[in-house]
Amino acid sequence: MRRGLGRPVGANVRQARRRRLAAGVTLRVGAALGLLAAAPIEAQTPWSDRLALAERHRVAAISERRVTHARFWDAVAPSLDGGRLAVAEVGRSMQGRALRTVTFGAGPVTVFLWSQMHGDEATATMALADVFAFLASPEPSPLRDRIAQGLTVTVLPMLNPDGAEIFQRENAGGIDINRDVRRLASPEARTLKAVRDRLRPDFGFNLHDQNARTRVGNGEPAAIALLPPPADQARSYGPVRSRARQVAAWLAADFGNAVAGRIAKYDDTFNPRAFGDQMQAWGTSTVLIESGALPDDPEKQRLRTRHAAARLRVLEAIATRSFERADPARYESLPFNRGGAYDLLVVGGSLVVPGVGPLRADLAINFDDSVARTGGRIREVGDLETAVALDTLDLGGKFLHPMPDAVLRTGGTTWVPIGSPARFVIRETAEPAGREVGRLP
């Protein structure tokens, strides 16, 4: 599926950007990002320093979201061999893959993080590899010392390795592990519950990826969504959930340094089948962190690094109890998640319908895999000035010529059907012989 329609559009978008001087085709994602623009908020150390730290400890052997169990554990093996991190097999997946915990520190406060209980949600797992590399590094670090002295951190990465193997949400038996907390029918859910019961952690982080078309309220696509899940139908705030909300508020402020304007609140309806909600009920102050997507980041590598940096910072904030100064309003004032973003908007050009001629029209394109940008289809054509997408390609007055399978031809007439493959040649002029300046995808 990944290669079915040729090279991913990201490569072509980047190619288009490289050709900008010649072609006048501009990718606008950089300006929309605001990644480095925001001032630090409640930062123990400048965000840029922490980001550099995460970059420096990035595990290069992991470079794409479709990382399998074998590749993940191979990639983190050098970190685990250093003696600072303790590894233990705590269970097996339905197909027999080892579920392991990695533990660091000897402090009095226990923190438990688990990732990828949905097999196609790998961003946090990639970031955890980088966190391991930092924690295992021999270089002296006051940050590492603070975490080690204040906390005992246990991580269960890639809880659903069978799902990860084929990049599907559910486990090998088709069960959504995050809807299995009451029955514990899956070995993965039983393992998670057993680890939680043994550790009785003070804090928990439930690490997921959400639909990349999710927006921050009516705004930009969300890079991050946060939730201290409710522990009951009334969504009440007892001491456990209140403490989780303060951690979420601290994260809301902190992530604001990295993904300004792209943080939302996740739906807070109580879900008795979900682990996060029950963890909260069992007494672990739990925060759900959902990774969305950033523009021009098809393998979520930039988001991964920001995650790793934020992970280290929030551990430090718990170790030093600085999160207790976070104002819960900082979390409550986040807009809720909302759907409706497109994957790619193509603006500023004209669509050349064969036999008809050029129409002044923007295009909205969604992909089978919105982040990897494979299998693009036309979703909307026309005036899309108010539409929102993860990425925007400005054609700068150029012309989109549909490839044969992007249109329907019958009896000498041509349609552009909504839902047809989004495959175009970008040319300087409306003439079929006009100079080609790029392609979609």
Ligand SMILES: [Zn+2]
């Ligand atoms: Zn999930």
